Amino acid sequence: MHVERIELRYIQLPLKHHFETSAIRSFQRDTILVTVWADGVEGWGESAIEAGPWYSPETVETAWHVQRDFLVPMLLGQQLETAAEAFDRLALVRGHNMAKTGLEEALWDVEARQKGISVAQLLGSTSPRIESGVSVGIQDTVDELLELVEGYLAQGYRRIKVKIKPGWDVEVVRTLRQRWPEVPLMVDANSAYTLEDADHLVALDGFDLMMIEQPLAYDDIYQHSLLQRRLRTPLCLDESIHTPAHALAALELGSCRIINIKPGRVGGLAQARRIHDLCQERGVPVWCGGLLEVGVGRAHNVAIASLPGFTLPGDVSASDRYFERDVIELPFRLNPDGTIDVPQGPGIGVEVDRAFLDEVTVRREEFAV
Numbered sequence: 001m002h003v004e005r006i007e008l009r010y011i012q013l014p015l016k017h018h019f020e021t022s023a024i025r026s027f028q029r030d031t032i033l034v035t036v037w038a039d040g041v042e043g044w045g046e047s048a049i050e051a052g053p054w055y056s057p058e059t060v061e062t063a064w065h066v067q068r069d070f071l072v073p074m075l076l077g078q079q080l081e082t083a084a085e086a087f088d089r090l091a092l093v094r095g096h097n098m099a100k101t102g103l104e105e106a107l108w109d110v111e112a113r114q115k116g117i118s119v120a121q122l123l124g125s126t127s128p129r130i131e132s133g134v135s136v137g138i139q140d141t142v143d144e145l146l147e148l149v150e151g152y153l154a155q156g157y158r159r160i161k162v163k164i165k166p167g168w169d170v171e172v173v174r175t176l177r178q179r180w181p182e183v184p185l186m187v188d189a190n191s192a193y194t195l196e197d198a199d200h201l202v203a204l205d206g207f208d209l210m211m212i213e214q215p216l217a218y219d220d221i222y223q224h225s226l227l228q229r230r231l232r233t234p235l236c237l238d239e240s241i242h243t244p245a246h247a248l249a250a251l252e253l254g255s256c257r258i259i260n261i262k263p264g265r266v267g268g269l270a271q272a273r274r275i276h277d278l279c280q281e282r283g284v285p286v287w288c289g290g291l292l293e294v295g296v297g298r299a300h301n302v303a304i305a306s307l308p309g310f311t312l313p314g315d316v317s318a319s320d321r322y323f324e325r326d327v328i329e330l331p332f333r334l335n336p337d338g339t340i341d342v343p344q345g346p347g348i349g350v351e352v353d354r355a356f357l358d359e360v361t362v363r364r365e366e367f368a369v
C-alpha cells in the first residue's frame with residue numbers, strides 16, 4: 001500500500017439521549033474521522049475521542065495536533081505491506097493511541113478493499129454476527145434508569161451495563177436486580193472509587209453481576225489486584241489497559257479476570273487483536289467496549305468483536321441507540337435476537353453518507369504527497 005493522501009475531519013453529532021459517566025454528562029459526540037487513499041483505494045477509520053480529557057488524556061485537539069504534525073508525515077508517501085504493521089511503524093510517537101487508531105483503521109479498510117474481503121475476514125474472523133449489549137449512563141432518577149433499561153431489554157440487548165459512582169451504586173443495582181433477577185448485568189465505575197471504598201464495593205458481590213468494570217484509578221493496575229482478592233465478582237479493566245504489556249501485567253497480578261478491549265484505547269485493530277490473542281491463550285474472556293463511535297468506528301468495532309475470544313456481549317450497540325442519524329448509508333441495526341450482523345462487503349462493509357458527513361463536519365484538512 002502506497003499512502004498517497006490523508007484527510008482528517010472533525011465532526012460533531014448530537015446524541016439522542018445524554019450519556020453520563022462518573023466523570024461527565026455528554027450531549028454530543030466529538031470525533032475525528034480519517035480517510036486514507038493508498039494505490040487509489042479509499043479507506044476510513046475513526047479516532048473516537050472526546051472534546052475534553054475526561055476518559056483519556058487525549059482530546060480532539062491533541063489528536064489533531066499529533067496526527068497533523070507527526071503521524072500523517074510518518075505515513076504519507078510510505079509503502080506498507082499490511083495494515084497490521086502500521087502501529088509498529090508509528091512507534092516513535094509514544095502513546096496517543098486514539099490519534100493513531102483512526103489512521104490505522106483506515107489502512108485496514110484500504111487493505112481489505114484491495115483484497116476484496118471484509119476487515120473482519122482480514123483480521124481472521126469467520127463469525128457472521130456479534131452479541132450486543134448496551135451501556136446505560138447515570139440518570140437523574142432511578143425510575144428513568146428503569147424505563148431506559150426496560151426499553152433496551154425489549155429491543156433484545158443481551159446484557160445491560162450501568163454506570164455507577166458513589167451515591168449511585170448499591171441501591172440502584174439492588175433495584176435493577178429485584179426487577180430483573182436473571183438479566184446479564186454489570187456495572188462500570190470509570191474509576192470513581194479508591195481502595196478505601198473496598199468494604200462498600202464488597203456489597204456488590206450480592207447481586208450476581210457479570211463483572212465490575214474499572215472501579216479504581218484510571219492508571220492503576222496493582223490496587224485492582226488487592227481489590228479483586230476481596231471480591232467474588234470478577235473485575236474487568238478498561239482505562240488501565242493501553243498495551244498488551246499492561247494486559248499481561250494485569251493478568252499476572254490478578255488485577256482482573258476479564259478485559260474490555262477498545263481499539264481506540266489501545267491504538268487500533270492490530271493491538272486489539274494482540275490483546276485478544278494473549279487473553280485467549282490464557283482462557284481470559286474479553287469483550288469489545290465502545291466510545292460512542294459513529295458508524296465508521298462502529299464498523300471496525302464490529303469487525304474486531306467478531307474474533308472468537310470475544311465471548312461476552314460488549315458495548316457495541318446499534319446506531320439508533322446513540323444517534324437520530326448515523327454518518328453511514330445503512331446504520332447498524334439490532335437483530336431481534338440481540339445480535340448485530342458483521343458486514344460482509346469489502347473493507348468495513350459500510351459506506352459513508354457523504355452529504356450528511358459534510359453537514360456535521362466542523363473542520364477538515366487534507367494532506368497529500
Ligand code: NPG
Nearest residue numbers: 021055135190289290291292293315
Ligand atoms: O456504547 O459506545 C458505547 C459506550 C460504552 O460506556 C461506554 N463507554 O467509559 O467506556 C466508557 C464509555 C465512554 C464513552 C467513555 C465515551 C468515553 C467516551
